Amino acid sequence: MATCDFLVIGGGVIGINIARELRRDYPDCTVTLIEKEPEAGLHASGRNSGVLHAGFYYGASSLKAKFTRTGNLAMTEYCKAKGIALNPCGKLVVAKDASELDTLDELYRRGQVNGVPLDRLTAEEARKIEPRVKTYARALFSPSTTSVNPTTVVLAMKADAQAEGVRVQTGEAYLRRDGGAIVTSRGRYQAGYVVNAAGLYADKIARDFGFSERYRILPFKGLYCYSDEPAGALRTNIYPVPNLRNPFLGVHFTVTADGHVKIGPTAIPAFWREQYEGLGNFRLDELVDISLRQTRLFFGSNFDFKSLAFEELRKYVRSHLVKLAGELVSGVEVKNYRRWGKAGIRAQLLDIKAQKLEMDFVFEHDDRSMHVLNAVSPGFTCSIPFSRYICDHIKSGGRQAQLAG
Numbered sequence: 001m002a003t004c005d006f007l008v009i010g011g012g013v014i015g016i017n018i019a020r021e022l023r024r025d026y027p028d029c030t031v032t033l034i035e036k037e038p039e040a041g042l043h044a045s046g047r048n049s050g051v052l053h054a055g056f057y058y059g060a061s062s063l064k065a066k067f068t069r070t071g072n073l074a075m076t077e078y079c080k081a082k083g084i085a086l087n088p089c090g091k092l093v094v095a096k097d098a099s100e101l102d103t104l105d106e107l108y109r110r111g112q113v114n115g116v117p118l119d120r121l122t123a124e125e126a127r128k129i130e131p132r133v134k135t136y137a138r139a140l141f142s143p144s145t146t147s148v149n150p151t152t153v154v155l156a157m158k159a160d161a162q163a164e165g166v167r168v169q170t171g172e173a174y175l176r177r178d179g180g181a182i183v184t185s186r187g188r189y190q191a192g193y194v195v196n197a198a199g200l201y202a203d204k205i206a207r208d209f210g211f212s213e214r215y216r217i218l219p220f221k222g223l224y225c226y227s228d229e230p231a232g233a234l235r236t237n238i239y240p241v242p243n244l245r246n247p248f249l250g251v252h253f254t255v256t257a258d259g260h261v262k263i264g265p266t267a268i269p270a271f272w273r274e275q276y277e278g279l280g281n282f283r284l285d286e287l288v289d290i291s292l293r294q295t296r297l298f299f300g301s302n303f304d305f306k307s308l309a310f311e312e313l314r315k316y317v318r319s320h321l322v323k324l325a326g327e328l329v330s331g332v333e334v335k336n337y338r339r340w341g342k343a344g345i346r347a348q349l350l351d352i353k354a355q356k357l358e359m360d361f362v363f364e365h366d367d368r369s370m371h372v373l374n375a376v377s378p379g380f381t382c383s384i385p386f387s388r389y390i391c392d393h394i395k396s397g398g399r400q401a402q403l404a405g
Contacts, residue, residue: 004032004167007182007191009174009205011035012045013150014375015197016157017387019166022195025391031166032191034184036173041154043274044199045380047344049224049254049265051237052076052146053378054091056111056118057249063361065114067382067389072144074384079148082156089255091145091237092126094135094328100241101137107241108140117144130235132330145237149257150380174198177208193394194369200273200347206371211364215373218293218350218357219273220312222265224254224341225321231259238328246303247348247359247376251315251324262341263325263332266315267308269294276343293350301355349374363390367397 005026008019011033019033037043052075055068079086095104111118119141121129126139133139162168173185182189196205200219206212227233239252248267255261272286297305315321319334326332349358361382362374370390379386 001181001188001190002032003030003190005029005192006031006195007189007193008033008195008197010197010199010202011037011040011158011168011170012043012197012199013041013154013157013380013383014045014372014387014390015195016040016154016161017383018195018197018372018390019168020157020161020164021387021391022394023161023164023166025395027165029192032169032189033161033166034169034172034174036171036185038171039155040158040168040170041151044344044347045154046151047222047342048150048377048380050148050150050257051091051254051378051381052148053381054111054116054118054142054144055114055378056107056116056140056142057242057244058114058360059110060113062359063386063389064359064378064382065110067361067385068378069114069116069144070385071378071382072146075148075153075381076146078157078384079153084148084152084156085257087147087255087257087259088143089145089147089236090129091142091239092121092130092133092135093140093142093239093241094126094133095137095139095241096327097136103241103244104138104140106244111140111142116142118142130238130329132234133238134328134330141236147237147255147257174201174205195390195394196369196371197375199375200345202347202371202373203349206364206373209369209371211369211371212373214351214353215358215362216289216293216350216352217273218290218297218348219270219275220248220346220348221268221270221275222344222346223268223315224262224264225318225337226339226341227261227263228336228338229261234261234329240328246308247357249377251321251328253325253329263321263337264315264341265344266312266321267346268312268316269309270345273347274345276345293352297350297355303356346376347374348376361386363393365393370394 058065274281
């Protein structure tokens, strides 16, 4: 049986940064990280948009507001120090009609409260930043929104963790808890403290430790469609005014780290946790469990899951996705959008008692284990300060549940 002081489950950006923070906090202790895939960052951490968000979408009381602005700065500094390419292209948020102006104003107010730089623009001023943009009357511009290649970042952080003394074991999956031992696909561990940062399987692992009683992961598939236009076809990211009652930001234009454009993402309900393509990674038990959960949401939830699901499924049709994107930018043609990118799965947490999607980060812990249950977007942006915050709670000990609203 292998032994370690800290065992971190999950080699995404959150797990890696928690492992690094633990190594700094406890330099005389052993820290082991296990990742079931052959490489780190093969799930959400390497399949997200690559946008470093600014932090103006979130209410001031939320953990997302607390960590997005500082996370943006920390991640930007990290990439600069490592020579990782950044595209500081900013972001325009545009209104479709007069009905969206109040929400646009609310975003500006949140930005002011959260200390995020934002510029209020007229439609004419917005077109000076991006001549092709469409907006009603006015827009917001976020100068600190940046794009990066997320896989490059995760692999750099993994290399740093190893250099700092973290033992990273790829190709090793958590299987179960057996008394005081952790059983993996390669053997058994006796760990002093366990950190569960397993993303899509975080709730399942947490239940082995007596946590996540009221929570389950509800997966949503995200797809982007890439433009064949040359790099520089758009100067900045362009987003619609979001519906603040749900955690998805709507179809938008992302300018990648290398200057190319993609539209999306979808937020299509998935039927098993890693349903990236076709029947790949099919799990019958997950299909049954998740389908039953989705059915309950159809007939009773605190948001209109039925309409959300049908609208998102329509985005599978490329012409419809392009049509939605064309409401934000002129000159958008289906012929330029023929290539789908690799799918990502959002590990969205559902409160099964209240039948609602959790909008903020959620974690639960005691003096022997920590479980990061909800670290969805902008989790990548927030990963450095959020991991520091998690480690501060590990130091505090005691059984706690954290849910900021």
